[in-house]
Amino acid sequence: MSDRAAWIELAHGIEPADGAAARLLASVGPDRAVDLIRSGRSGLRHGEGIAARMSGVTAEQAEDRAHAAGTRIVTRVDRDWPTQLDALGAMVPMALWVMGAASLRLLALRSVAVVGARASSPYGEELARSWSADLAAEGWTIVSGAAFGVDAAAHRGALAAGGVTMALLAGGVDVPYPRAHAALLGAIADQGLVVSEVPLGEPVRRQRFLSRNRLIAALGRATLVVEAAERSGTAATAHQAAALLRPVLAVPGPVTAPTSVGCHRLIQEGTAMLATGLPDVMAALDLDAGSGRGADAHGPTGSGEVRRRDHLDATSRRVLDSMPARRWATAAELVRASGLAPADMLAAAARLAVDGWLVEGPNGWRRVREPAA
Amino acid sequence: MSDRAAWIELAHGIEPADGAAARLLASVGPDRAVDLIRSGRSGLRHGEGIAARMSGVTAEQAEDRAHAAGTRIVTRVDRDWPTQLDALGAMVPMALWVMGAASLRLLALRSVAVVGARASSPYGEELARSWSADLAAEGWTIVSGAAFGVDAAAHRGALAAGGVTMALLAGGVDVPYPRAHAALLGAIADQGLVVSEVPLGEPVRRQRFLSRNRLIAALGRATLVVEAAERSGTAATAHQAAALLRPVLAVPGPVTAPTSVGCHRLIQEGTAMLATGLPDVMAALDLDAGSGRGADAHGPTGSGEVRRRDHLDATSRRVLDSMPARRWATAAELVRASGLAPADMLAAAARLAVDGWLVEGPNGWRRVREPAA
Numbered sequence: 001m002s003d004r005a006a007w008i009e010l011a012h013g014i015e016p017a018d019g020a021a022a023r024l025l026a027s028v029g030p031d032r033a034v035d036l037i038r039s040g041r042s043g044l045r046h047g048e049g050i051a052a053r054m055s056g057v058t059a060e061q062a063e064d065r066a067h068a069a070g071t072r073i074v075t076r077v078d079r080d081w082p083t084q085l086d087a088l089g090a091m092v093p094m095a096l097w098v099m100g101a102a103s104l105r106l107l108a109l110r111s112v113a114v115v116g117a118r119a120s121s122p123y124g125e126e127l128a129r130s131w132s133a134d135l136a137a138e139g140w141t142i143v144s145g146a147a148f149g150v151d152a153a154a155h156r157g158a159l160a161a162g163g164v165t166m167a168l169l170a171g172g173v174d175v176p177y178p179r180a181h182a183a184l185l186g187a188i189a190d191q192g193l194v195v196s197e198v199p200l201g202e203p204v205r206r207q208r209f210l211s212r213n214r215l216i217a218a219l220g221r222a223t224l225v226v227e228a229a230e231r232s233g234t235a236a237t238a239h240q241a242a243a244l245l246r247p248v249l250a251v252p253g254p255v256t257a258p259t260s261v262g263c264h265r266l267i268q269e270g271t272a273m274l275a276t277g278l279p280d281v282m283a284a285l286d287l288d289a290g291s292g293r294g295a296d297a298h299g300p301t302g303s304g305e306v307r308r309r310d311h312l313d314a315t316s317r318r319v320l321d322s323m324p325a326r327r328w329a330t331a332a333e334l335v336r337a338s339g340l341a342p343a344d345m346l347a348a349a350a351r352l353a354v355d356g357w358l359v360e361g362p363n364g365w366r367r368v369r370e371p372a373a
Numbered sequence: 374m375s376d377r378a379a380w381i382e383l384a385h386g387i388e389p390a391d392g393a394a395a396r397l398l399a400s401v402g403p404d405r406a407v408d409l410i411r412s413g414r415s416g417l418r419h420g421e422g423i424a425a426r427m428s429g430v431t432a433e434q435a436e437d438r439a440h441a442a443g444t445r446i447v448t449r450v451d452r453d454w455p456t457q458l459d460a461l462g463a464m465v466p467m468a469l470w471v472m473g474a475a476s477l478r479l480l481a482l483r484s485v486a487v488v489g490a491r492a493s494s495p496y497g498e499e500l501a502r503s504w505s506a507d508l509a510a511e512g513w514t515i516v517s518g519a520a521f522g523v524d525a526a527a528h529r530g531a532l533a534a535g536g537v538t539m540a541l542l543a544g545g546v547d548v549p550y551p552r553a554h555a556a557l558l559g560a561i562a563d564q565g566l567v568v569s570e571v572p573l574g575e576p577v578r579r580q581r582f583l584s585r586n587r588l589i590a591a592l593g594r595a596t597l598v599v600e601a602a603e604r605s606g607t608a609a610t611a612h613q614a615a616a617l618l619r620p621v622l623a624v625p626g627p628v629t630a631p632t633s634v635g636c637h638r639l640i641q642e643g644t645a646m647l648a649t650g651l652p653d654v655m656a657a658l659d660l661d662a663g664s665g666r667g668a669d670a671h672g673p674t675g676s677g678e679v680r681r682r683d684h685l686d687a688t689s690r691r692v693l694d695s696m697p698a699r700r701w702a703t704a705a706e707l708v709r710a711s712g713l714a715p716a717d718m719l720a721a722a723a724r725l726a727v728d729g730w731l732v733e734g735p736n737g738w739r740r741v742r743e744p745a746a
Contacts, residue, residue: 123627123629127628127629251628252625252626252627252628252637252640252647253625253627253628254496254625254626254627255500255624255625255626255648255649255650256500260625261649264625264647264649267640268647268649268653274637274641276628276637276641277628280641
């Protein structure tokens with residue numbers, strides 16, 4: 001059995017962030033773990049339940065089902081795996097179900113988590129919407145949880161700006177949650193990605209919200225908390241991001257507003273930096289020109305994947321020089337501006353996207369600022 | 374000539390925070406400095422101007438004039454000198470003109486500076502008012518600058534709570550500034566103190582506002598910034614307090630409010646801690662029970678002046694035990710409650726106030742929490 005097939009089958013039986021199962025996987029590998037679990041010799045206390053959930057599910061069937069539902073499965077060993085998640089160590093998901101055409105890995109490379117209270121205020125919603133719109137317009141993927149309040153405002157801001165956004169769900173990607181956001185999730189899948197580590201058809205559960213939050217924290221190169229109540233899932237996401245050494249930012253608000261209590265706490269305890277505007281978020285993302293730290297100060301991406309301009313071939317440079325500075329460009333526009341044959345332009349744009357120079361959206365490409373040396 | 378007389382005369386000629394004059398004073402002392410200045414041998418470039426301002430002013434005349442105006446002069450060498458100001462080093466004022474009956478030194482011992490924008494918002498004014506009221510009700514002196522906006526709200530909050538407050542003016546204490554606050558300043562002098570380092574009748578000047586701010590920063594055991602515009606005198610006061618190693622707190626607000634920009638900046642740059650409520654201020658004042666740092670972690674006051682309960686004599690302890698926990702007590706009430714003769718009660722209360730157990734207000738005394746060991 002291939003590792004890919006093993007991860008897919010395991011993902012049907014093992015709950016997200018199951019520490020005991022993670023230790024087994026780390027010690028024997030996915031293929032052998034499937035055997036041990038199916039034969040009742042895994043030694044896991046809850047091994048029978050896992051085996052029961054895996055019974056009658058083959059990787060092939062799961063793939064067929066995923067394709068039939070207009071989704072795909074990306075496992076740890078696949079090319080499109082978002083490497084940021086590897087920061088989760090033993091708690092890395094086994095597989096991700098993905099709805100949407102864009103590359104998960106490439107969108108994740110330039111992503112910001114924008115999270116906050118479900119019971120948000122107009123103040124928080126407007127900030128989430130407008131900051132997400134501006135970040136998305138700069139080519140950043142807005143990662144959030146599709147919940148009411150701040151999450152939805154963040155997704156909507158990115159969509160309205162013609163940018164890309166990624167919704168991480170606690171249930172299956174074909175189980176819109178909350179149900180009132182079915183249309184929003186459809187729009188996100190059209191223009192970005194809807195992602196979950198639990199298989200199709202799986203319902204949300206309390207524990208799955210918590211484990212889903214770790215994916216949001218790990219995917220974002222930085223996490224922006226717009227509003228948060230005192231003890232909340234939002235604060236938990238912020239703490240997880242901080243534990244992964246990702247920059248965390250929180251937006252202050254009136255001290256009289258319960259919706260800002262969690263943000264103020266995160267700032268006071270040193271978990272989050274205070275953010276008053278987009279420049280603070282950009283600074284945290286280490287994109288300040290001349291900061292000397294470069295794009296890889298946080299997270300696994302960086303100079304290994306993002307190469308400097310003078311190493312580009314002539315065709316790629318021509319495409320890059322044809323890109324408008326601050327907006328999306330369609331393929332037709334780039335063919336015209338670069339004077340290249342469409343096939344050459346498309347090939348160069350694909351290379352530039354892989355190398356981190358451009359970000360690929362549903363309707364074209366957008367420039368990424370030049371990484372520091 | 375006594376040092377006291379020399380300081381008074383010098384204070385008539387030398388502008389606040391005059392560095393060159395401060396160096397002269399430090400090297401030859403006040404008495405000799407008076408001689409050198411009056412005889413034109415001070416070596417100061419602006420020595421003639423200083424001598425001109427000092428001409429025809431004797432300490433005796435100044436004292437007479439102060440008394441006639443219902444004020445008094447407190448110099449560096451006097452018993453009522455607020456020792457917190459010594460943290461200013463060479464920039465310590467030479468003398469202070471004081472309007473109001475309370476002890477300057479004792480009020481300053483338990484003081485919090487509450488400062489903020491003149492162009493304040495209702496949000497900031499309400500916070501300044503209510504926090505100052507609560508701090509004053511706990512026996513803290515609210516120190517501020519009597520300006521429009523946050524300053525006035527802070528003074529008014531303290532007055533409304535029956536507490537004490539201290540206004541530091543940039544001009545003479547008999548020159549109400551701003552003029553619209555003449556009645557407010559009168560109420561402050563009745564229930565607290567109006568203080569300035571420039572002589573009676575002196576007008577405000579731009580430079581005097583800046584030097585006055587350093588007194589507010591130095592007098593407060595902590596400085597609370599309620600609202601501040603981006604570049605402002607308020608931010609300058611906060612920086613001066615931080616430079617004196619006093620805790621500085623700033624209240625956040627909506628990132629969309631220009632009145633909170635300065636507070637957010639102070640927090641971001643690490644000058645101020647974020648404060649969401651009175652507990653944050655109290656924690657910064659090191660009054661948390663069991664903090665182990667005691668009352669003298671900041672500023673010059675502390676165990677030298679505040680002694681522990683078991684060292685108190687029986688009469689003092691009886692007065693202390695008669696004090697209500699959280700409000701002011703009049704002399705009559707304490708005589709009744711302690712069962713002591715009025716003279717004994719008054720003597721004990723005076724000792725307790727000097728030792729930092731009680732704070733003396735215009736209408737009685739208030740308990741101070743037990744200092745840490």
